[in-house]
Amino acid sequence: MFNEEIFNFDITNIKNDLAIEGMAISDEDITLFKQFANEEIDMPHLIKTIKDEII
Numbered sequence: 001m002f003n004e005e006i007f008n009f010d011i012t013n014i015k016n017d018l019a020i021e022g023m024a025i026s027d028e029d030i031t032l033f034k035q036f037a038n039e040e041i042d043m044p045h046l047i048k049t050i051k052d053e054i055i
Contacts, residue, residue, distance in 0.1 A: 015025050035041045
């Protein structure tokens with residue numbers, strides 16, 4: 001299990017860093033990464049979901 005407070009702090013920093021580069025993370029992306037961090041989904045599922053969003 002991971003520390004939710006640290007995760008939220010890191011996501012804020014990541015969002016800010018990506019915003020500087022003209023990129024954004026959606027709430028759906030955050031949910032997906034939380035599922036991965038909680039071991040609710042595995043890496044192949046994470047990659048497939050991201051690919052499906054792009055197409």
